[in-house]
Amino acid sequence: QKEVEQDPGPLSVPEGAIVSLNCTYSNSAFQYFMWYRQYSRKGPELLMYTYSSGNKEDGRFTAQVDKSSKYISLFIRDSQPSDSATYLCAVNNNAGNMLTFGGGTRLMVKP
């Protein structure tokens, strides 16, 4: 079983839609959860960082963690064409340790 899994997409939505991106993980030892955005051939850009179960909001982005289901989500409100990118979830079991990444979900927001 893969440690971190994401649907590769692509996920295509119209501008202004609410986007839901999801990730599952297998190891209950993972405690820290991150979402990164990666444009083509660029470095991952940190969007959100969460520690516990629950929601965390930052502007148009909301990260949600359900440790009991080993399921993490990123919601994007009022999506824009500039949000078109690959979204990577990443986890680790201790702050600052090596990150384990999912394969990423490619999002396309059409004007």
Added chain:
Amino acid sequence: EPEVTQTPSHQVTQMGQEVILRCVPISNHLYFYWYRQILGQKVEFLVSFYNNEISEKSEIFDDQFSVERPDGSNFTLKIRSTKLEDSAMYFCASRQQYEQYFGPGTRLTVT
């Protein structure tokens, strides 16, 4: 806003040659990382570095790889004898607290 920088952006080398990839982490960060991403695949952890020594490394980081912090600002990854399968994007990351910030990457092409 401070950011991680990497040079060169693209390196082409012949199989068997040595390469050195360079990174300048964010100035007040103390923890440094190298990751790689083979085209179309996940971002994979290589090594972490703190207080002038390796703190963690993956199975990928074998004897052909080494890291160094030669001065107060640079952090380097050396591959002693490159193989075709070393072709990938190499990302440097750094952190002060919990969140890891990534550089733009060096695309290494081994021919």
